[in-house]
Amino acid sequence: MNSTMExxxxxxxxxxxxxxxxxxxxxxxxxxxxxKNKSINSFKKGDVLYREGNRISGCYCVNSGILKIYKxxxxxxxxxxxxxxxxxxxxxxxVLSNEPACTTAEVIExxxxxxxxxxxxxxxxxxxxxxxxxxxxxxxxxxxxxxSYIKDIAQKTVRERLAEVLIMLEDTFGKDNEGFLTISxxxxxxxxxxGTATESVIRLLSDLKNDKIISISxxxxxxxxxxELNKISNPY
Amino acid sequence: MNSTMExxxxxxxxxxxxxxxxxxxxxxxxxxxxxKNKSINSFKKGDVLYREGNRISGCYCVNSGILKIYKxxxxxxxxxxxxxxxxxxxxxxxVLSNEPACTTAEVIExxxxxxxxxxxxxxxxxxxxxxxxxxxxxxxxxxxxxxSYIKDIAQKTVRERLAEVLIMLEDTFGKDNEGFLTISxxxxxxxxxxGTATESVIRLLSDLKNDKIISISxxxxxxxxxxELNKISNPY
DNA sequence: CGCCTATTTGAAGTTATTCAAGACACGTGG
DNA sequence: CCACGTGTCTTGAATAACTTCAAATAGGCG
Numbered sequence: 001m002n003s004t005m006e007x008x009x010x011x012x013x014x015x016x017x018x019x020x021x022x023x024x025x026x027x028x029x030x031x032x033x034x035x036k037n038k039s040i041n042s043f044k045k046g047d048v049l050y051r052e053g054n055r056i057s058g059c060y061c062v063n064s065g066i067l068k069i070y071k072x073x074x075x076x077x078x079x080x081x082x083x084x085x086x087x088x089x090x091x092x093x094x095v096l097s098n099e100p101a102c103t104t105a106e107v108i109e110x111x112x113x114x115x116x117x118x119x120x121x122x123x124x125x126x127x128x129x130x131x132x133x134x135x136x137x138x139x140x141x142x143x144x145x146x147x148s149y150i151k152d153i154a155q156k157t158v159r160e161r162l163a164e165v166l167i168m169l170e171d172t173f174g175k176d177n178e179g180f181l182t183i184s185x186x187x188x189x190x191x192x193x194x195g196t197a198t199e200s201v202i203r204l205l206s207d208l209k210n211d212k213i214i215s216i217s218x219x220x221x222x223x224x225x226x227x228e229l230n231k232i233s234n235p236y
Numbered sequence: 237m238n239s240t241m242e243x244x245x246x247x248x249x250x251x252x253x254x255x256x257x258x259x260x261x262x263x264x265x266x267x268x269x270x271x272k273n274k275s276i277n278s279f280k281k282g283d284v285l286y287r288e289g290n291r292i293s294g295c296y297c298v299n300s301g302i303l304k305i306y307k308x309x310x311x312x313x314x315x316x317x318x319x320x321x322x323x324x325x326x327x328x329x330x331v332l333s334n335e336p337a338c339t340t341a342e343v344i345e346x347x348x349x350x351x352x353x354x355x356x357x358x359x360x361x362x363x364x365x366x367x368x369x370x371x372x373x374x375x376x377x378x379x380x381x382x383x384s385y386i387k388d389i390a391q392k393t394v395r396e397r398l399a400e401v402l403i404m405l406e407d408t409f410g411k412d413n414e415g416f417l418t419i420s421x422x423x424x425x426x427x428x429x430x431g432t433a434t435e436s437v438i439r440l441l442s443d444l445k446n447d448k449i450i451s452i453s454x455x456x457x458x459x460x461x462x463x464e465l466n467k468i469s470n471p472y
Numbered sequence: 473c474g475c476c477t478a479t480t481t482g483a484a485g486t487t488a489t490t491c492a493a494g495a496c497a498c499g500t501g502g
Numbered sequence: 503c504c505a506c507g508t509g510t511c512t513t514g515a516a517t518a519a520c521t522t523c524a525a526a527t528a529g530g531c532g
Binding site for chain 3: 186187188198199202203206218219
Binding site for chain 3: 393394395432433435436439454
């Protein structure tokens with residue numbers, strides 16, 4: 001799959017690069033309409049699309065790059081709730097509910113992102129019930145994931161959750177040709193997903209390395225024994 | 237507000253007992269249509285409406301009584317995700333996504349509950365965009381709550397979460413004329429909300445009692461100093 | 473090279489869990 | 503009415519898991 005300029009244009013036109021994209025339920029004319037009303041912007045690592053508590057006037061569709069979506073606790077510690085990559089949409093919750101953003105969206109890998117104004121989202125929800133249903137199903141899916149994660153964070157040990165997160169990162173973002181996780185996260189970010197202290201993540205990664213379950217090269221991580229990692233994550 | 241038979245009928249007709257009910261966006265005819273197609277059933281404490289992993293053919297609207305909604309972890313430990321009381325609707329996620337239930341719904345206070353078949357939900361989503369939007373907003377709200385709870389469970393101590401849960405229980409279910417929490421939960425259930433061991437909840441409740449922040453009479457709990465409880469829950 | 477930040481390690485301390493045992497409450501049957 | 507059983511609640515003690523603080527090391531970048 002060779003990405004050309006044209007591909008990128010088509011991709012962004014409806015952000016319909018994945019089968020699960022909610023924009024798949026829109027007609028070609030609808031997509032054209034979005035295309036005329038959206039804007040495309042480039043963002044650099046560290047840029048913030050929207051911050052928790054701020055009002056936003058539309059939602060964002062990721063064309064390329066990666067975002068981290070997080071909530072901020074007291075003393076500023078962030079809890080990463082989700083990531084958004086190519087084809088994912090974010091900010092729609094605040095748009096639909098007309099409420100301030102409940103999370104912060106920050107770029108962790110340089111990104112190209114479409115902005116779709118609220119009015120368009122609302123008009124499509126109103127006139128296209130399939131689109132509305134897709135959007136609902138997307139929300140439901142995220143809700144299920146959130147609930148599962150509540151259970152895991154409440155019941156699993158840090159070690160178990162770390163194993164789970166590593167698997168999720170490989171499944172979601174893939175690995176490069178050397179087998180290392182594609183996504184590049186700091187230890188602090190990793191700890192902000194798992195919900196623990198940075199030092200704990202470091203120690204546990206080190207343990208996993210000693211057990212030959214992963215290998216570490218600088219900040220890059222390679223999963224050597226996914227099966228074992230799965231067992232750690234799900235110790236039935 | 238004196239509840240009469242007629243009130244109860246009207247209540248259940250559209251389950252529109254709360255301002256936030258999604259059924260408020262339906263017309264009188266639509267409500268009539270639901271009324272003809274729904275069924276009303278009584279349930280006893282301990283009854284299970286649906287179990288995690290099972291397919292369900294409609295959603296449930298609580299007329300009276302209380303449900304606990306939970307996920308089950310390995311070794312069978314349950315994590316309570318939410319409660320449903322008068323006016324709340326549950327099971328709609330599985331209906332909309334046409335997937336097996338991702339939680340179990342169990343009665344913890346004798347309940348009267350309407351069952352609304354999937355087909356009706358879908359037909360209203362299709363033909364009434366306001367209804368669809370209401371449903372989406374409800375899902376979004378639950379998603380926000382779930383994300384907040386992930387943050388809390390990851391970052392707060394058990395003591396802080398217990399304080400938070402006690403406040404939530406009073407705010408959600410109210411207190412009786414003596415000031416005790418209306419909802420009756422076992423210590424085990426309390427621990428399954430907070431996400432900790434039963435013994436930990438017992439010890440921390442005992443601490444709160446010694447600090448005169450709550451009082452305990454058997455399994456009944458009274459919040460004496462809500463302000464202080466809030467401070468514990470939010471130690472900025 | 474030098475600075476800054478991220479990572480790693482150690483040691484001490486805290487928090488929470490686990491296991492075991494006993495107390496209490498409630499309902500049932502004698 | 504009491505004895506009994508069952509389940510919930512409580513307490514104690516030992517242990518395990520995790521955090522915190524401090525300090526050292528390694529990497530990246532101007």
